[in-house]
Amino acid sequence: MEIKDKLFTELMTALSLMMDLEENRKLYHAWRVGVLAEKMARKVMPEYANHIFYAGLLHDIGAISLPDHMVHYTNPDDHLRYPVIYNHPRKGAEIVREIEPLKGVVDMILDHHEHWDGSGYPRGICGDRISLGGQILRICDTFDVLSRVKPPLDIVGMKTLLAARRGWEFSDLMYEVMVEVLGEGNFFDEIIDEQKIGEMVFKIVESMPPTKTGYCERDISKVIQVFGRVIDAKHEYTAGHSSRVAFYTSLIAKNLGLADSEVEKLEFAAYLHDAGKVAIPRAILDKPGRLTLEEFKTMKRHPVYTMEILSTVGALKDLAPISGHHHEKYDGSGYPDGLSRDGIQLGARIMAVADAFDAMTSARPYQKQKSGWEAKEELVKWAGSQFDPEVVKVAVRVLPDHPQPEEAESR
Structure with missing residues (x-):
């Protein structure tokens, strides 16, 4: 696999892992669906096995704004009652359509909640009108949800529950292929083992052949930008935050005289700096008042998750x-590692200023929104303690006096 191909695939696995994070645990839903779908695809549509692996990794990307992960919404009525759930296949399809190499998975993601008898959503189509990839994702999605019931199912119990859904949720063919795949060697035991699932994902990543067209730098950049948008979509008040922090970070870095390649690296890091926040409960992130000690301890974990x-x-x-050290402080009182001065990489010191500036000049539930001038005064006030004074000198000169979020995102 070529370097850019591998980077693209690894970004997909990282994005899906981020979406499956909950406080103190990884759900592995997307990874399990991706691995299982790829194995099924090799039986019925081998030429699209790579595509359906990506589709499995990203099938729930449109549901990132839900308060809880999709696997917790097991009541079918919830899927019809909540607009975010009902529309998440369309939203997910819209997101992946923006990434050129993923255009082949758009219909798969759009169709992954359609049912064979037409009782699914969002389009209510039936039978062979549902893309074959969508049909595979449907049964794999169901498999993962069923694998979480207590007490855990053995392979006989899993087949029994899946058999009860054949003919209406999925076709006889999908059921038969699933049963064949689950019966191969120790696959059933491995696919439900959280210790094994990571190994299976990375084995697929390593074995994937180079694509026919390859991936260009623009594709990688686009994926990272989408990554940032997905992070921000988790909470309403963070809309556009990652792209603005990326813009402010690159602006400061350029004016510090860093090389273009270094500026681009820091911009990428800024887009991804809050990836770990998706694992923090919304009640903590959206709390208007002061956090309790326990809540703050939970919040301080998000840079660790990012790393x-x-x-x-x-x-x-x-x-x-x-990305993970943007909450470290110049005087050593920050988190998660209590680093100080040059012990904090320059990029993280720059990002700390960019992140704080955007937080102060954006509407947040826990603080009054400041103007650019007011935010710069705060940066100067805390230079030498919270922030690198040399970075602050440049920042107050180049950051906008009247930030316009829409402009920052488009530059």
């Missing part, structure tokens, strides 16, 4: 400490 996510992307591992 864990980025560490799964070989080519971006050096971004992990930059």
Whole structure:
């Protein structure tokens, strides 16, 4: 696999891992669906096995704004009652359509909640009008949800529950292919083992052949931008936050005289800096008042989660400490590692200023929104304690006096 191909695939796995994070645990829903769908595809549509692996990883990307993960909404009525759930296949299809190499998975994601008898959503189509990839994702999605019931099902119990859904949720063919796949060697035991699922994902990543067209730098950049948008979509008040922090970070870095390649690296790191926040409960992130000690301890975990996510992307591992240390303070009183001064990478020191500036000049539930001038005064006030004074000198000169979020996102 070529380097750019591998980077693209690793970004997909990291994005899906981020979407499956809950406080103190990883759900592995997308990874399990991706692995199972890829194995099924090799039986019925082998030429699209790579595509359906990506579709499995990203099938729930349109549901990121839900308060809880999709696997917790097991009541079918909830899927019809909540607009975010009902529309998430369309939203997910819209998101992946923006990424050129993923255009082949759009219909798969759009169709992954359609039922064979037409009782699904969002279009209510039936039979072979449902894309074959969508049909595979449907039964794989169901498999993962059923694998979470207590007490855990053995393979006989799983087949029994799946058999009860054949003919209406999915076709006889899909059921038969699923049963064949689950019966191969130790596959059933491995696919439900959280310790094994990561190994299975990375085995697929390593074995994937180069694409016919390859991926260009623009594709990688677009994926990282989408990554940032998905992070921000988790909470209403953070809309556009990652792209603005990326813009402010690159602006400061350029004016500090950093090389273009370094500026681009920091911009990527800024887009991803809050990836770990998706694992923080909404009640904590949206709390208008002061956090309790326990709530703050939970909040302080998000940079650690960010670093864990980025560490799964070989080519971006050096971004992990930059993204993950944007809450470290110049005087050593920050988190998660209590680093100080030059012990904090320059990129993280720059991002700390950019992140704080955007937080102060944006509407947040826990503080009054400041003007650009007021935010700069705060940066100067805390230079030497919270922020690197040399970074602040440049920041107050180049950051806008009257931030316009829409302009920042478009630059």
